[in-house]
Amino acid sequence: MYVSPPTRSGRRLIVVAASLAALLVGAVAVDRIAAARAESRTAEAFQDGMGTADRPSVHVSGFPMLTQLAEGRLDHVDLTAHDIPANGTTRPLPVTKLTVGMDGLKTSGNADEAHARSVRAAAHLSYADVSSALGVEVSQGDEPGRVNATASLPIVGDVTMSAAVSAASGNRIAFTAARAEQGELLPPLKALLDKALDEPIPLRSVPDGLHLRSVTTTEDGIDARFTGRSVTFRPDSPSA
Numbered sequence: 001m002y003v004s005p006p007t008r009s010g011r012r013l014i015v016v017a018a019s020l021a022a023l024l025v026g027a028v029a030v031d032r033i034a035a036a037r038a039e040s041r042t043a044e045a046f047q048d049g050m051g052t053a054d055r056p057s058v059h060v061s062g063f064p065m066l067t068q069l070a071e072g073r074l075d076h077v078d079l080t081a082h083d084i085p086a087n088g089t090t091r092p093l094p095v096t097k098l099t100v101g102m103d104g105l106k107t108s109g110n111a112d113e114a115h116a117r118s119v120r121a122a123a124h125l126s127y128a129d130v131s132s133a134l135g136v137e138v139s140q141g142d143e144p145g146r147v148n149a150t151a152s153l154p155i156v157g158d159v160t161m162s163a164a165v166s167a168a169s170g171n172r173i174a175f176t177a178a179r180a181e182q183g184e185l186l187p188p189l190k191a192l193l194d195k196a197l198d199e200p201i202p203l204r205s206v207p208d209g210l211h212l213r214s215v216t217t218t219e220d221g222i223d224a225r226f227t228g229r230s231v232t233f234r235p236d237s238p239s240a
Helices: 008-050 065-070 127-134 187-197
Strands: 057-061 073-084 095-107 114-126 137-140 146-153 157-168 172-182 211-217 221-233
Touching: 008 057, 008 073, 114 127, 127 137, 127 146, 127 221, 146 172, 146 187, 157 187, 157 211, 172 187, 172 211
Parallel strands: none
Antiparallel strands: 057 073, 073 095, 095 114, 114 221, 137 146, 146 157, 157 172, 211 221
16 A cells, blocks of 8 residues: 655654754753752751661652742652661650651752751651660550550569550650550669650651651550641751
């Protein structure tokens, strides 16, 4: 079957379409390079603030990225960091994993600061780290929302208490409604458990401006969820 060759106008349309496609591919490639640079710079800034050994993973959303960068903003940023270390009494509890979603992230007049319109975050705290911070062995409880705390002393033995876990003011995790589960609650063991559970434990390995909304217990740790509005990030704020 004979097919007539495209007319001159048809060939021009083909050339124009091919040129536009090439320009689009080139624009997308340039935009992706800009996004990668923004992700790298954001990851570096958060690593410096959090003190993590490994650089957090960062993904920025929105197109075109070049326009966002020119306006000094990022529509949405997702960040995941692992193993945020403790730092003495100012930051007593490490964070095993922290995920942060930021909307409307803008740079300020200060090159070391960034401002987010709204933030959602989730922190996972391992039972091993919670145990080290409290000085007793903490594990998942037999009921949802509860943990078991076991205190041990030579000769005296050990005792296990169950406590409810909840969010307290000041970004703290509280242990309440404690009850004996196993073993005899002798005075020395009771003193250990009272010391460990009476005072809520603060969560300071998260960016300032976030507010603890809820905590849930899991098989291997405690999950804490935060939200915040008009959050300002500084080099020293993520772990202040």
